[in-house]
Amino acid sequence: MEIKVLGPGCPKCKKAEKIIKEVVSESGSDARVEKITDMMEIASYGIVSTPAIVVNGEVKSKGKIPKINEIKAWLKM
């Protein structure tokens, strides 16, 4: 599984990355978490608000820090 955190470096983006990494390591999932700051790549997902979370190529959340329950639900997919 591949999780991308899209964000140019806003405070919320950093928090989103941190919380996802924590949930992933707690759950023992093998998901890879990657922070994307490249504008071209961020734009290619068609999102306007950051941070956005992309799980296996699909935009799951945008403009907010995801809740722990949401992240857990993605990891179970």
Place this chain on the structure above:
Amino acid sequence: MNLFKNMTPVLLKGDRIVSNKIMMLASITGSIAAVLIWWGVYKNLHAASKFLTYSIFKVEQGTHFGFALEFFFYDLPKVMMLLTLVVFGVGILRSFFSPEKTREMLAGKSEFAGNILAALLGIVTPFCSCSAVPLFIGFVTAGVPLGVTFSFLIAAPMVNEVAVALLYGLLGFEIAAIYMGTGLIIAILAGWIIGRLHLEKYVEDWVIQANGDATSISQDKMTWEDRIVYGWETVKEIIGRVWIYMVLGIAVGAAIHGFVPENFMASIMGKDAWWSVPIAVVIGVPMYSNIAGVIPVVEALLGKGAALGTVLAFMMSVIALSLPEMIILRKVLKPRLIFAFIIIVASGILVVGYLFNILI
């Protein structure tokens, strides 16, 4: 809220509707009580500030220091309370909007009507200047005209709830309304002019090529409870970010109130000093300061004879244009467009400054 949530499982399933009603009633009475308490405290702030200064701290009445301290103890809680209320309200309002929805509404809009709509949406759409670049790309590639995008980008930071709440609390309804109104007009006209000038070729080439897939992502359904939580989160986030600037600003403002002689500012920032407006703009544009710290100082300066237009121009240029924002936007705009953007907005602010110095 959580208290009631934990109570529900105790009730039988058939009682769910009843329990929902109880919850509704409880939250309505809770809200009314909160507003009443808020109002009661708010009304008594003046007496409390006097009591704190002269009875608790035993400062002598009629001294400069006593006056400054009383002012500080009055303004700080007052502004904090107003800010909490306004930010909470705007937070609830914002939960109905998102940048994605705004983009959908603006895509393909005609120029002038589009500019007006964009400036208005700039007030209610959740926006952080840190994500101005993805927003710009997302808007432009989805067919929002360049000038309309700029109207949004000018209005969103300038006409914000922190500025309006502080202006209302410190300077009254009229000046808050003047600020909002002129801010919107500048955003509409500046965006419209940028559109008319056809500056599209000065957007970085890669932005146009970026094929943002503008299919909208389904919006999460929000319940009223979610919106209230969202409102509170907004309050915590914004107060957490601005309180320190506010304390500093009010402290400086209080010192000016207590110690600077009456009419001291009249010769430097008064109506007759015609050069004060452009200087205010030139100093304000590159300056990046938190608005929560600027407004209390500005209020104190007004009390010492500074002219409203000059002060308005200074505030607007500090908020609307800043060096860090230009550096962020440089990623998507060529220097000529950034330059045109600064000149057009700064001219608008100049006009507003002179207009109010002449009229009032």
